[in-house]
Each structure stands twice: as structure tokens, then as C-alpha cells.
Amino acid sequence: MSVSPHIYDGENIPRIMWAVVFSLLPAGIAGTFAFGYYCLSVIFLCCLTSVVTEAGIMFFRKQPVIPTIKDGSAVVTGILLAYTLPPGVSWYVSVIGSFFAIAIVKHSFGGLGNNIWNPALAARAFLQVAYPAAINSDWRIMHHGIGNLVHNITRIDSEGKLMDAITQATPLTKEAGAKIYTLTQLFVGNIPGCIGETSVIALLLGGAYLIYKCYIKWYVPVYYIITMFVMVLVLPQREVTPWANNPFYHIFSGGLFLGAFFMATDMVTSPLTKRGLIIFAIGAGILTALIRFYSGYPEGVCYSILLMNTATPLIDRYTKPRLYGTRRKKG
Amino acid sequence: MTLVKSQLKTFLGGIHPAEDGKILTLGKQMTAIPLPRTVYLVMSQHIGAPAKPVVKKGDFVKKGQMIGDAQGFISAHVHASVSGKVVDVVPWPHPVTGIKCPAVVIENSGEDVWMEDMNVAADTDNLSPEEIRHSIQSAGIVGLGGATFPTHVKLTPPKDRSIDTMVLNGAECEPFLTCDYRLMLDKPHEIIEGLKLIMRCIGCKKAHIGIEENKRDVYNLFKDTVAKDPNIKVDLMEVKYPQGAEHQLIKALLNREFKPTQLPLEVGVVVVNVGTAFAVYEAVKFSRPLIERIVTVTGNGVKDPQNFLVRVGTPVRQLLEAAKLTPDVNKIIFGGPMMGIAQGNIDTAVTIKGTGGILALRETQQWESRACIRCGRCVDSCPYGLNPSELSIVCEAKEFDLALDNNVMECKECGCCSYVCPAKRPIVHLIKFAKSEIAKRKAKG
Numbered sequence: 013m014s015v016s017p018h019i020y021d022g023e024n025i026p027r028i029m030w031a032v033v034f035s036l037l038p039a040g041i042a043g044t045f046a047f048g049y050y051c052l053s054v055i056f057l058c059c060l061t062s063v064v065t066e067a068g069i070m071f072f073r074k075q076p077v078i079p080t081i082k083d084g085s086a087v088v089t090g091i092l093l094a095y096t097l098p099p100g101v102s103w104y105v106s107v108i109g110s111f112f113a114i115a116i117v118k119h120s121f122g123g124l125g126n127n128i129w130n131p132a133l134a135a136r137a138f139l140q141v142a143y144p145a146a147i148n149s150d151w152r153i154m155h156h157g158i159g160n161l162v163h164n165i166t167r168i169d170s171e172g173k174l175m176d177a178i179t180q181a182t183p184l185t186k187e188a189g190a191k192i193y194t195l196t197q198l199f200v201g202n203i204p205g206c207i208g209e210t211s212v213i214a215l216l217l218g219g220a221y222l223i224y225k226c227y228i229k230w231y232v233p234v235y236y237i238i239t240m241f242v243m244v245l246v247l248p249q250r251e252v253t254p255w256a257n258n259p260f261y262h263i264f265s266g267g268l269f270l271g272a273f274f275m276a277t278d279m280v281t282s283p284l285t286k287r288g289l290i291i292f293a294i295g296a297g298i299l300t301a302l303i304r305f306y307s308g309y310p311e312g313v314c315y316s317i318l319l320m321n322t323a324t325p326l327i328d329r330y331t332k333p334r335l336y337g338t339r340r341k342k343g
Numbered sequence: 344m345t346l347v348k349s350q351l352k353t354f355l356g357g358i359h360p361a362e363d364g365k366i367l368t369l370g371k372q373m374t375a376i377p378l379p380r381t382v383y384l385v386m387s388q389h390i391g392a393p394a395k396p397v398v399k400k401g402d403f404v405k406k407g408q409m410i411g412d413a414q415g416f417i418s419a420h421v422h423a424s425v426s427g428k429v430v431d432v433v434p435w436p437h438p439v440t441g442i443k444c445p446a447v448v449i450e451n452s453g454e455d456v457w458m459e460d461m462n463v464a465a466d467t468d469n470l471s472p473e474e475i476r477h478s479i480q481s482a483g484i485v486g487l488g489g490a491t492f493p494t495h496v497k498l499t500p501p502k503d504r505s506i507d508t509m510v511l512n513g514a515e516c517e518p519f520l521t522c523d524y525r526l527m528l529d530k531p532h533e534i535i536e537g538l539k540l541i542m543r544c545i546g547c548k549k550a551h552i553g554i555e556e557n558k559r560d561v562y563n564l565f566k567d568t569v570a571k572d573p574n575i576k577v578d579l580m581e582v583k584y585p586q587g588a589e590h591q592l593i594k595a596l597l598n599r600e601f602k603p604t605q606l607p608l609e610v611g612v613v614v615v616n617v618g619t620a621f622a623v624y625e626a627v628k629f630s631r632p633l634i635e636r637i638v639t640v641t642g643n644g645v646k647d648p649q650n651f652l653v654r655v656g657t658p659v660r661q662l663l664e665a666a667k668l669t670p671d672v673n674k675i676i677f678g679g680p681m682m683g684i685a686q687g688n689i690d691t692a693v694t695i696k697g698t699g700g701i702l703a704l705r706e707t708q709q710w711e712s713r714a715c716i717r718c719g720r721c722v723d724s725c726p727y728g729l730n731p732s733e734l735s736i737v738c739e740a741k742e743f744d745l746a747l748d749n750n751v752m753e754c755k756e757c758g759c760c761s762y763v764c765p766a767k768r769p770i771v772h773l774i775k776f777a778k779s780e781i782a783k784r785k786a787k788g
Contacts, residue, residue, distance in 0.1 A: 015772040017758030125714035337602035
């Protein structure tokens with residue numbers, strides 16, 4: 013005999029996860045237009061490896077395999093990981109990264125709902141350390157821009173040079189060897205970068221859909237991006253790179269929108285309450301700026317979200333909802 | 344005059360069920376069904392000590408005769424709902440708790456004669472508060488919104504507390520139920536009279552009537568009914584579950600907050616349901632005890648959903664058959680779909696005073712429960728500021744101390760969290776389990 017309530021709304025995990033997959037399509041399409049069909053095989057390989065790994069682990073854990081695969085969460089991890097990889101990344105890097113995301117980051121903690129870190133981001137961080145050469149090369153640059161499928165793809169093994177080109181070139185000052193990108197180019201995605209991070213407009217489209225469906229909270233990306241924007245304004249001016257103090261350049265480049273809409277909003281690894289999520293988003297924004305400004309890495313989105321994931325249980329502890337009819341406890 | 348949404352009174356949290364099923368019975372007038380051949384009157388029709396049967400096998404009773412004597416202050420009398428012969432006094436499974444409880448079984452003689460000095464109109468203008476309270480107590484009136492708390496207890500506030508405002512609950516926020524709506528449409532004057540009697544009884548001058556926005560016709564009707572009375576205010580509230588729960592109602596109407604485990608008394612308020620106010624009117628004006636009420640019989644498991652006027656103790660099968668029960672019905676629920684109690688055996692189920700709805704559902708969704716994905720929907724929906732996500736996890740792990748730390752005892756089991764959970768976690772089930780385990784542990788000492 014069942015206990016009340018006896019009716020439910022129509023939401024369930026598969027619906028949410030497949031909606032996330034759907035919302036990630038525009039960014040993938042934009043990436044494919046920009047960098048060529050090889051991107052599709054990277055995305056496909058990451059998804060396939062994720063799903064097969066999840067199926068295998070569920071089988072060995074003697075838990076239902078088919079329902080777990082059908083819920084789409086492994087596909088989401090696969091796509092997200094692929095979106096953070098260079099367009100020309102070697103096949104074995106995709107496979108190792110996806111396996112690491114599912115087997116180590118997700119299932120060693122108990123599977124969906126129990127992982128501490130976002131699997132895709134943690135795998136990306138792992139690849140960064142384990143295969144620095146592979147992850148910082150294989151950049152592709154298109155010569156004709158979005159909308160031109162037939163273009164020459166040049167492989168540039170630049171040891172991060174082109175990554176630098178994204179984050180160090182500016183529309184205002186020309187530097188020798190670095191390509192310059194306008195804000196419009198950044199917004200549309202007419203720039204080099206990882207598969208799914210370049211087109212701000214495509215990411216916004218998917219994010220807006222998720223906000224409309226109430227699957228992510230609007231205030232997470234908004235606070236994250238605004239914090240980043242403000243940080244760029246308030247941090248001390250630097251002469252190293254003239255664009256360094258242009259907040260628009262910062263928020264439109266380097267995977268901030270991908271991170272803000274699709275990774276910081278990962279339900280499992282972010283706080284429960286609105287207050288908690290806002291703290292989480294602001295924290296991620298501050299960390300991203302600090303890493304970009306003061307560390308050796310050009311990009312800070314990945315590590316900042318992972319660090320905030322780590323802080324999530326602590327944030328949860330201090331942002332418990334207020335029991336109705338009582339005042340909020342301090343501390 | 345139209346109110347835009349932001350002007351509607353409301354509270355934080357809660358849910359908006361998409362299909363609330365009220366459409367099935369909204370247009371169905373109160374109709375009487377043939378008198379039951381036998382009624383089964385369980386002695387525990389209320390919160391508090393069960394009444395003690397004062398009749399024995401073979402006695403003849405008249406309609407309205409007291410057959411169960413209240414035991415103590417927090418208890419309520421039980422009256423014969425038909426006239427006839429007591430055929431047995433037996434333990435009978437209680438429709439809410441499922442535990443066996445003594446019941447008086449009366450075989451209806453068909454004459455349906457009232458007890459002497461009942462069913463006669465009295466002059467209520469000069470009654471003292473004590474006399475009103477006495478009439479309410481003698482009539483065995485309990486809260487008809489579902490909680491069945493004895494009304495005379497509610498109307499006896501402790502000496503050190505003053506009640507400044509009455510709230511009449513016409514929200515009816517449970518999906519599917521329309522019994523209060525039909526009653527409000529048919530008996531606005533009687534309900535207001537009942538409300539005024541209660542106000543006089545507790546010496547309270549001001550009253551608010553809360554009605555959900557989906558019942559605009561009732562809102563207008565009540566506005567007209569109390570037009571001459573400046574102390575009674577009718578308010579339109581947002582359609583949201585659980586708008587009709589005491590805490591949310593008082594928050595919406597008066598903007599006063601109190602802890603989930605506290606009573607409205609804490610903020611100087613008494614809440615009564617419209618059905619209760621009507622029963623008070625009947626009792627004080629006509630000396631009619633509470634033996635009859637309106638019951639919504641609905642759901643996709645009946646072909647002809649209805650609002651029936653039902654004698655207390657009527658077998659549920661009779662009601663379901665009058666509403667043309669379909670053979671493939673899967674679940675019978677007492678009350679609404681959010682907080683109602685599923686019945687184990689439809690053949691022993693009988694109505695009690697608090698039964699406002701009987702819901703017959705054909706198929707119910709079966710979902711595999713998954714691990715919590717921490718989406719936070721339950722936290723957003725909890726109107727009491729609890730963390731259902733964490734509660735469900737610690738209750739599942741039987742970590743009862745942690746459950747207590749997370750205020751498990753403050754949960755009112757409204758069901759919003761389970762309703763919205765995409766992982767289909769049985770959150771309310773786990774919380775109920777933890778509460779009963781904690782109570783057991785406490786009893787052991």
C-alpha cells in the first residue's frame with residue numbers, strides 16, 4: 013500500500029537529462045561548423061565511451077543497466093567533456109577522459125547523485141595534467157568562419173600558442189603573431205577554442221531553454237558572469253596584455269558561458285538552496301578571475317567550478333533553509 | 344473587478360498541480376444517496392481519546408442519539424447517524440490509521456426518526472459563549488477539513504492567550520476535492536452564521552475568509568453575504584497547494600508566521616473550515632449533531648463522479664457504486680491525492696466525520712526510486728523551510744539523530760517534496776517512517 017502523495021508532476025531524471033542534451037546541441041553544431049566534421053567524431057566517441065563505461069560498471073555493481081543508460085546522464089557527461097576538448101584531439105584522449113569521468117569521478121562515489129565533482133570537468137582537469145601536450149595542441153583554425161563548411165583546416169601544434177591567442181589578443185592592440193578577434197567574433201564563435209565553448213550565442217540559446225524549463229536556476233549563470241565582469245573591472249590594471257581589463261572580452265572568451273550555463277548549474281555538484289547557489293556562483297566567478305589574472309593557466313573556469321564543487325557540502329551546511337516561523341540562525 | 348496575480352494573497356513554496364481534477368465534480372450538486380442499510384460508527388472519529396460506546400447489542404437508537412461518550416476533554420461524542428437497531432459493537436479497522444478500533448454497527452430501520460428535542464430551531468441571539476461551546480461539544484463537532492481536531496477544544500483557548508482574528512478556511516487546495524466548494528455555493532448564509540457563532544463563542548471581533556482564486560463565484564457570493572459586516576473580510580488567494588493548510592492560510596491572509604509544530608493560537612488566530620462552520624450552525628441553531636456531511640467521490644476510477652450528502656459511517660463501497668465504480672480500479676484513497684490515505688480493504692472502509700473525499704484511481708504511476716540528484720526542487724517547494732532532500736537521505740539511512748537535527752518532527756507531510764521529486768524518492772514515506780521510529784524510541788525511554 014502506498015503512502016501519500018498519490019500524484020506526481022511529470023518531471024523525472026531522464027526528462028531533465030535529455031533536455032540538457034538537447035540544449036547542448038546548438039553549441040555542438042556551432043563548433044562543428046567552425047572546426048569541421050572531426051568534432052562530431054570527438055563528441056560521439058566521448059558519449060559512446062561514457063555510456064559503455066557506465067553500462068559496464070552498473071553491470072558489475074549488479075544494478076539495473078538499461079534504466080541507467082536510458083536516463084541520459086552519461087551522454088550529458090560525454091558531450092560536456094567533448095566540448096572542453098580541442099577540436100582536433102586524438103581519439104585515445106577522448107576515450108581515456110570519458111572513462112575517467114564515469115568510472116573514477118562518478119561511480120567510485122556511488123554513481124549519479126553521489127559524485128562530488130562534475131565528472132566532465134574533473135576529467136578535463138585530469139587530462140590537462142596527464143596529457144598536457146595533447147590537450148594544449150591540436151587546435152584548429154578556420155579560415156572562412158561559421159557558415160562555410162568547406163574550409164581549410166590547419167593543424168597548429170602551438171603548445172598553447174593559439175590558446176594564448178584567444179586570451180591574449182585584443183581588438184584594440186595588435187601584437188606580433190597573435191590573431192585579433194572582435195567582440196562580435198567572440199560572441200558568434202568565429203574564434204579558435206575548444207569544441208563547444210566558442211559560440212556564446214549558441215550557448216545562450218541552450219541555456220535559455222534550460223532556464224525556461226526550470227532545469228537550471230537563472231541566478232547561477234547570471235551571478236557567475238556578473239561576478240567575473242566586476243572582477244575584471246576591480247582587479248588592478250595590468251599592462252601585460254592591453255585587453256586584460258576589458259570585461260566583455262573576458263566573459264565572451266574561454267569557456268565562461270559553457271561553464272556558467274552547463275557546468276556550474278550541475279545539480280549534483282552544486283548547493284541546494286538559492287542562497288547557497290548564489291554563493292557558489294559568486295565564488296566561481298572570483299576564482300575564475302583570480303586564476304586568469306594571477307596563475308600560469310590562461311583559463312580558470314574548469315578549476316574554479318571544481319573548487320566550488322569541493323566547497324559545496326560546506327556551503328550547504330551554512331545555507332540551510334530557514335525553518336518556517338523561526339529566525340535564521342547565525343553562522 | 345479583476346485582480347492580477349500579484350495582488351492575490353499567497354505564501355512561499357508550495358506547488359501548482361497542473362491537472363487538479365476538480366473539473367470532474369465542480370458542477371455536481373450535493374445529492375443525497377439512499378440511506379445505508381447498515382452504518383459502522385468507529386469510536387475514534389477525531390484526534391484525541393476514542394469515545395466509549397454507551398449502547399450495547401440489541402439496543403434501539405434514534406437518529407442523533409449519542410452512542411459514543413467522549414473520554415476526556417480532547418475527545419468528541421459520536422452519534423447515531425441513522426435510527427435502528429444496534430447489531431454489534433465490534434473492533435473495526437479504522438480507515439485512517441488502519442488499526443482496529445471499537446465500532447457500533449447499526450442496522451437502519453428505515454424510519455430515520457430524530458431523537459426528541461433535536462432538529463428544532465432555537466433562538467441563537469441570546470446564547471452565551473458557554474452555551475454555544477456546550478452545543479458544539481454535545482454535537483460532537485470536529486474539524487472537517489480533515490484533521491478532525493475536536494472543535495470545542497479549539498474554541499477554548501488558554502486563559503493567557505487572546506484570539507484577535509478568526510480565519511474561515513475556504514481554500515480547498517487539495518486537488519480533486521470540491522465538497523467545500525459545493526457547500527459554500529449552497530449554504531453561504533448558514534456558513535457565515537456559523538462563523539459568527541464561533542466568533543461570539545471565543546469573543547473575537549475580526550474574521551478573514553480565504554478563498555482560492557479558482558472559486559471566484561464563491562468569492563463574490565461571500566462578499567455579497569458579508570457586505571454589511573465590516574469586521575468580516577473576504578480574500579482571494581492564489582491557487583496553490585497547500586494554501587488551505589493553517590500555516591499558509593494565516594501567512595497569506597494575515598502575514599503571521601509560527602513554527603510548524605505550533606498551533607495558530609500562537610499568533611492569536613483560530614482557523615475553522617467552512618464545513619465545520621456549517622456544522623456549528625446546524626448544531627447551535629437546530630440541535631443537530633454531526634452525523635452527515637458532503638463527500639466528493641471522484642477520480643478516474645468512477646464513471647459518474649459526484650458530491651454526495653453522506654451519513655457518517657456509510658460503507659465506502661456503497662458510495663463508490665453510486666458513482667459507478669469501474670472494475671479496474673487500482674487504489675481507493677480517503678481524502679485528496681496529496682495527503683489522502685490509501686485504503687487496504689475497500690469492503691471494510693467506512694466514512695468518518697473527517698472524510699471529505701473518496702478518490703478512486705485506475706492506474707497509478709509506478710516509478711523506480713533513484714538516488715537524490717540534489718536538484719533542490721523539494722527545498723524550493725517545502726512551505727515549512729525544511730530540507731526534504733537531506734531528510735530523505737538521513738531517514739533512509741535510519742540516522743534518526745540527524746533527522747531530528749534537520750527538524751524531521753516539524754514536517755507536516757503535505758507531500759509537495761515527493762510531488763516534485765524527479766528521482767521519485769518516497770520522501771514523505773521515509774519521513775513518516777522516521778517519525779514513528781523516533782516516537783517508538785521515545786516511548787522506550
